Amino acid sequence: KQKIILDCDPGHDDAIALLLAARHPGLELLAVTTVAGNQTLEKTTRNALSVCTLAHIRDVPVARGMAQPLVREARYASDIHGESGLDGPALPQPEREAVPEHAVDLIIDLVRSTDDVVLVATGPLTNVASAITREPAILSRLKGLYLMGGAIGLGNVTPAAEFNIYFDPEAAAIVFNSGCPITMIPLEVTHQALATPAILERLRSLGRPVPSFVCQLLEFFGATYRQVFGFTAPPVHDPCAVAALIDPTLVNQHSMYVAIETRGEYTLGRTVCDVYGVLGRRANACVGYGLDAPRFWELLIETLASYGEE
Numbered sequence: 424k425q426k427i428i429l430d431c432d433p434g435h436d437d438a439i440a441l442l443l444a445a446r447h448p449g450l451e452l453l454a455v456t457t458v459a460g461n462q463t464l465e466k467t468t469r470n471a472l473s474v475c476t477l478a479h480i481r482d483v484p485v486a487r488g489m490a491q492p493l494v495r496e497a498r499y500a501s502d503i504h505g506e507s508g509l510d511g512p513a514l515p516q517p518e519r520e521a522v523p524e525h526a527v528d529l530i531i532d533l534v535r536s537t538d539d540v541v542l543v544a545t546g547p548l549t550n551v552a553s554a555i556t557r558e559p560a561i562l563s564r565l566k567g568l569y570l571m572g573g574a575i576g577l578g579n580v581t582p583a584a585e586f587n588i589y590f591d592p593e594a595a596a597i598v599f600n601s602g603c604p605i606t607m608i609p610l611e612v613t614h615q616a617l618a619t620p621a622i623l624e625r626l627r628s629l630g631r632p633v634p635s636f637v638c639q640l641l642e643f644f645g646a647t648y649r650q651v652f653g654f655t656a657p658p659v660h661d662p663c664a665v666a667a668l669i670d671p672t673l674v675n676q677h678s679m680y681v682a683i684e685t686r687g688e689y690t691l692g693r694t695v696c697d698v699y700g701v702l703g704r705r706a707n708a709c710v711g712y713g714l715d716a717p718r719f720w721e722l723l724i725e726t727l728a729s730y731g732e733e
């Protein structure tokens with residue numbers, strides 16, 4: 424089994440990524456670490472704990488991480504994820520609390536003490552950058568970092584930038600310059616993972632609590648995506664990063680150099696992807712650009728359907 428840590432900001436699609444990571448037989452989820460992003464740290468942490476309660480995930484520690492981006496003001500995504508960060512379905516009262524250890528310390532401890540850990544980041548990179556800065560020795564211990572973030576072309580929070588990178592561009596710059604083996608799952612990939620009415624119907628017809636919860640999440644997410652972006656179906660970004668790790672054949676990838684824009688007037692937070700190698704710099708990331716959507720949905724729905732078959 425591949426050991427992973429999920430660093431996230433739930434968030435509708437983060438919640439689904441968590442459910443996939445905790446249940447897929449190819450993965451062993453060592454910890455969930457939370458970060459401010461879609462909502463405040465308090466809210467994203469509570470949401471992670473609620474999702475664990477709902478899905479009976481009891482043996483995975485949840486640790487609270489960084490409450491603010493490294494240097495900028497936080498700009499939450501209430502327009503997409505609502506005031507709670509997970510609006511839509513009724514959320515259970517968490518049956519447990521976050522562990523006392525800080526997420527950054529937990530990431531460092533786990534990577535130091537465990538071989539071949541992969542970190543999967545589906546929120547802003549504040550925790551990851553903080554861990555690398557505090558303990559650079561984890562870089563040679565980590566097997567890899569899979570992250571949902573960035574775009575080769577158009578952004579979503581500005582014309583140039585994707586939300587996770589824009590929220591904390593300085594953190595992203597630290598991570599991309601660190602030498603850590605990065606697999607970047609950008610919007611080009613995640614915008615192919617659309618939760619169409621047919622997908623919702625497949626989830627609903629399973630008649631089980633966890634897939635029904637996911638269905639309710641996607642109904643809310645679909646409504647905000649329609650309102651804000653005019654999408655006819657919402658893209659489930661974050662599970663794509665988990666799925667790319669589970670089955671690398673799901674995502675076409677190219678190695679390239681990616682720079683993070685930290686100063687641009689219109690382009691702050693852009694992931695500048697040197698697709699043609701014109702800068703002549705060494706590649707620092709494997710960037711996904713295509714998704715086998717039917718097989719992605721098979722994997723995700725099959726895993727969600729297995730909840731309840733204890």
Ligand code: BDR
Nearest residue numbers: 434436437545586587660
């Ligand atoms: C990313 O931003 C967040 O709103 C989602 O959870 C996802 O991680 C997509 O740009």
Ligand code: CA
Nearest residue numbers: 434437545546
């Ligand atoms: Ca997210």
